[in-house]
Amino acid sequence: MAISKLKLPAGVHAHEFHSPALLAEGLALKVAGQLSQAIQVRGEATLVVSGGRSPVAFFQHLAKQHLDWSKVLITLADERWVPVEHADSNAGLLKRYLLQGPAAKAKFLSLYNAAANLEQAAVQADRLLAELSAIDVLILGMGDDGHTASLFPNSPNLAQALRADGQRRCWPMLAPSVPHQRLSMSRALLASATYSVLSISGQSKLTTLSAALAGDDVAAMPIRAFLQPPLEIYWCP
Numbered sequence: 001m002a003i004s005k006l007k008l009p010a011g012v013h014a015h016e017f018h019s020p021a022l023l024a025e026g027l028a029l030k031v032a033g034q035l036s037q038a039i040q041v042r043g044e045a046t047l048v049v050s051g052g053r054s055p056v057a058f059f060q061h062l063a064k065q066h067l068d069w070s071k072v073l074i075t076l077a078d079e080r081w082v083p084v085e086h087a088d089s090n091a092g093l094l095k096r097y098l099l100q101g102p103a104a105k106a107k108f109l110s111l112y113n114a115a116a117n118l119e120q121a122a123v124q125a126d127r128l129l130a131e132l133s134a135i136d137v138l139i140l141g142m143g144d145d146g147h148t149a150s151l152f153p154n155s156p157n158l159a160q161a162l163r164a165d166g167q168r169r170c171w172p173m174l175a176p177s178v179p180h181q182r183l184s185m186s187r188a189l190l191a192s193a194t195y196s197v198l199s200i201s202g203q204s205k206l207t208t209l210s211a212a213l214a215g216d217d218v219a220a221m222p223i224r225a226f227l228q229p230p231l232e233i234y235w236c237p
Contacts, residue, residue, distance in 0.1 A: 146212050
C-alpha cells in the first residue's frame with residue numbers, strides 16, 4: 001500500500017519519501033522554514049514535538065538548521081512521568097539529540113515535574129503551558145492503536161482531554177505500556193497549531209492510518225481528531 005492510495009480529507013496533504021533518512025531531512029527543512037517565518041512575523045517561534053525513538057534522526061537534522069534558536073521555544077506534546085535522567089524521558093531525548101550546538105540556545109519548556117502524584121504534575125504542567133503565546137509548528141506521531149501524543153484509547157481522562165472546546169492544556173494519561181504514567185497536551189491545545197505534521201514510517205502505520213480514515217469514533221482512535229487541515233502527513237515505507 002502507498003499513501004497515495006488513501007483517500008485523505010480535503011486540505012490534508014501527504015508527502016512520501018523513499019527512506020526514513022530522507023523523511024527526517026525533508027521534515028527538518030520544512031520545520032526550519034516554518035519556524036523562520038514565525039520569527040519574522042512574531043519575533044519568536046514555538047515548536048511542539050513528540051518523543052519516542054522515531055524522531056531521533058529528525059531531531060539531529062533539525063539541530064543543524066540555521067535558525068535564530070534564541071527566539072525558539074521547544075516543548076513536548078507529551079511526556080513520560082519520569083525524571084529527565086530516566087532512559088524513557090522525552091526531555092532527555094531532546095537534550096541528547098536536538099538541544100545541541102546552536103540549537104542549545106532554544107528555550108525548553110519541560111512538562112515533567114516532581115509533584116506528589118501524576119494529577120498534581122499535570123496541573124503544574126498546565127500552568128506552565130499557559131505561557132505559550134501560540135504553537136507555530138506541531139509534530140505528531142501515531143501508535144498502532146491510533147493514539148497520538150499520549151491520548152490513549154481507554155485512558156481514564158481521555159474524554160475530557162479530547163474535548164475540542166476544552167480549556168485545560170495538560171492532562172494526566174495512562175498508557176497501556178510501561179512507563180504507563182504520562183502527561184499529554186489536550187486536543188484543544190494541540191489543534192491550535194498553525195502548522196501540523198503527522199510523521200509516520202512503515203506499512204503498519206499506514207494500515208493504522210487507513211483504519212483511522214475509515215471511521216469517526218475519536219475516542220477509539222484519537223489520531224482522528226487531527227486528520228483535518230492544516231495537517232500534512234510525512235510517510236516513508
